[in-house]
Amino acid sequence: MKKTIYLHIGNNYSVDTRDIVGIFDIENTTVEKCTKLLLERAEKEHKCIYTTYEMPKSFIITVKNGREKVYISQLAASTLKKRLADGGGM
Numbered sequence: 001m002k003k004t005i006y007l008h009i010g011n012n013y014s015v016d017t018r019d020i021v022g023i024f025d026i027e028n029t030t031v032e033k034c035t036k037l038l039l040e041r042a043e044k045e046h047k048c049i050y051t052t053y054e055m056p057k058s059f060i061i062t063v064k065n066g067r068e069k070v071y072i073s074q075l076a077a078s079t080l081k082k083r084l085a086d087g088g089g090m
Helices: 033-044 077-085
Strands: 006-010 013-016 020-025 048-050 058-064 067-073
Touching: 006 067, 006 077, 013 058, 013 067, 020 077, 033 048, 033 067, 058 077
Parallel strands: 048 067
Antiparallel strands: 006 013, 020 058, 058 067
């Protein structure tokens, strides 16, 4: 059985690494229309979870049991990817 590892994404929020579809830098990806549409749809469908009131730097897309969630984080995508490589940052 595979060990469950959680990625700490800021302000007491963690996600199961098995559910992560992608980690994206907000500044670099929201210039594309398809990314803007994805985030707008997630917001409209109440699938966005804001982990901060600070300026967001990244978003994490997860899917568990067919249900999509988009976490908006104040941590940089590079920081999250480093935490993931280091075992989750817990």
